Amino acid sequence: MRTRRRTGAASRFRRWAGAVAAVAVLASLGAAAQPGAAAQPGAAGRGGSGDPAGGLRLTQLQAMATHNSYHRETTSLAEQSVMSRYDPNWQTLLYSHASLPAQFERQRARGIELDVFPDPEGGLYADPLLRKRAGLPPLDEPELKKPGFKVLHWADFDYRSTCVTLRGCLRQVEEWSRQRPGHVAVPILLELKKTDPRLEEQGGAKSPPWDTAMLDALDEEIRSVFGEEEMVTPDDIRRPGRTLEQSVLRHGWPRVRDTRGQVVFLMDNDAQDIQDAYRARGRESLQGRVLFTDSEPGRPDAAFMKVNDPRGANQAVIRDLVRRGFFVRTRSDVPLEQARSGDTGMLRDALSSGAQMVSTDFPVPGMAARYGSDYVAELPGTRGPVRCNPVTGPRHCPRRALER
Numbered sequence: 392m393r394t395r396r397r398t399g400a401a402s403r404f405r406r407w408a409g410a411v412a413a414v415a416v417l418a419s420l421g422a423a424a425q426p427g428a429a430a431q432p433g434a435a436g437r438g439g440s441g442d443p444a445g446g447l448r449l450t451q452l453q454a455m456a457t458h459n460s461y462h463r464e465t466t467s468l469a470e471q472s473v474m475s476r477y478d479p480n481w482q483t484l485l486y487s488h489a490s491l492p493a494q495f496e497r498q499r500a501r502g503i504e505l506d507v508f509p510d511p512e513g514g515l516y517a518d519p520l521l522r523k524r525a526g527l528p529p530l531d532e533p534e535l536k537k538p539g540f541k542v543l544h545w546a547d548f549d550y551r552s553t554c555v556t557l558r559g560c561l562r563q564v565e566e567w568s569r570q571r572p573g574h575v576a577v578p579i580l581l582e583l584k585k586t587d588p589r590l591e592e593q594g595g596a597k598s599p600p601w602d603t604a605m606l607d608a609l610d611e612e613i614r615s616v617f618g619e620e621e622m623v624t625p626d627d628i629r630r631p632g633r634t635l636e637q638s639v640l641r642h643g644w645p646r647v648r649d650t651r652g653q654v655v656f657l658m659d660n661d662a663q664d665i666q667d668a669y670r671a672r673g674r675e676s677l678q679g680r681v682l683f684t685d686s687e688p689g690r691p692d693a694a695f696m697k698v699n700d701p702r703g704a705n706q707a708v709i710r711d712l713v714r715r716g717f718f719v720r721t722r723s724d725v726p727l728e729q730a731r732s733g734d735t736g737m738l739r740d741a742l743s744s745g746a747q748m749v750s751t752d753f754p755v756p757g758m759a760a761r762y763g764s765d766y767v768a769e770l771p772g773t774r775g776p777v778r779c780n781p782v783t784g785p786r787h788c789p790r791r792a793l794e795r
Contacts, residue, residue: 443791444647449576449623449655450718450747451784452647452793454777455770456502456578457494458722458750461542461560463487463551469525474548483726484549485761486752491553491560492567495577498754499769499776502720503564504580504659505542507557509599511608513538520547520595534559540612546586547595561616564654568621572652573795575777576623576645578748580720581682582659583609603668610681613656623655625677628694635676636686636693639716644694651795657695657720657748658682683718694718701741709744713782721746723768724753733764742771745782 444452464485465471474481494500510516514536518529532555535541540557543550554560561579568574583606586598599605613622623645630638660666666684674680675691683695694717698709701721712719723738724730730753741749751768753759759766770778779788 442648447647449644453780454501456750460503461552473524491563501776502578502748506582508541515596519550547590576650576653578655580657634691639694656682658684661685701744706744713745719746720748723751730759730762733766
């Protein structure tokens with residue numbers, strides 16, 4: 392057994408961010424010349440355990456992740472014709488990712504995102520409306536007809552995926568992880584989605600609500616693939632008598648050496664109704680839960696936060712959050728702005744912000760070539776898929792690769 396192992400911030404977050412941005416800007420300017428001067432609570436830059444990461448904590452690392460990691464574009468010309476009549480921005484959906492294991496092994500991704508739809512009876516998304524409008528038959532995919540959560544971008548419209556079920560996607564991750572037990576903990580961002588009301592009115596699928604019972608089922612499905620010893624959960628961080636946020640601020644996230652070979656599940660949604668349903672029944676600090684919610688400072692469940700756009704004042708906001716000990720996800724590009732222009736400004740801002748999870752649609756050279764540029768989002772100057780965090784990492788980062 393292994394050891395225990397979209398663009399812009401939400402409006403509620405912007406209100407908090409505005410209050411700290413001015414102070415954070417001044418602080419970040421002072422620290423910019425000495426990246427990593429502020430370490431995590433209790434963190435040590437080096438350790439005597441023989442682990443290449445020494446005493447580093449998860450929040451003292453930085454890695455590239457992929458956005459909509461399961462996504463495959465629609466290649467049928469008939470379907471693309473229907474798409475163009477329905478959505479003026481349909482071309483932003485024309486990108487495809489490799490399989491999840493290939494992203495981990497060959498593209499050096501250390502984080503993924505999956506969009507999840509509930510399907511308790513099975514078959515709800517097996518006959519996309521787009522295919523009907525294009526004169527095509529239902530999908531010949533047996534897994535879509537089975538009960539369980541499904542992974543796709545936009546039900547009835549942008550539906551192609553490298554792994555159509557959540558359980559199937561997670562099994563791919565778990566199998567890769569077993570072959571690479573020395574990998575750093577991999578964040579898995581889940582966006583819990585609903586069907587499009589406009590497509591529902593035209594005869595498309597109507598998804599059931601994300602209530603507490605459905606969220607309980609989501610946790611159960613995740614646990615059917617990953618055992619407790621294979622995940623970092625809120626229960627692993629929260630200390631007795633303290634909230635999750637108090638535990639993070641005082642004691643920090645776990646150390647790398649104690650979480651190798653594990654995964655971390657993060658909730659992308661900032662909608663209050665879903666978060667309230669997940670924290671219901673005495674779980675305000677995510678007691679017994681699998682996912683870390685996209686929270687905000689001052690809340691009992693605050694440990695992870697999402698600030699998708701790292702540009703402008705948001706860079707100082709992210710720096711403030713990571714210095715305080717929170718785990719932050721941001722993005723290095725948005726479809727298809729950077730791929731068309733080749734501009735790497737957003738990537739540079741994302742990396743220098745100190746966000747631990749930086750998501751991209753273009754993790755390797757060549758993926759943006761169809762749009763006329765050589766844009767690629769990679770960690771600069773590293774020998775492996777992770778590096779010391781430029782904001783919270785130690786002054787003297789271990790010279791060895793941080794993965795075993």
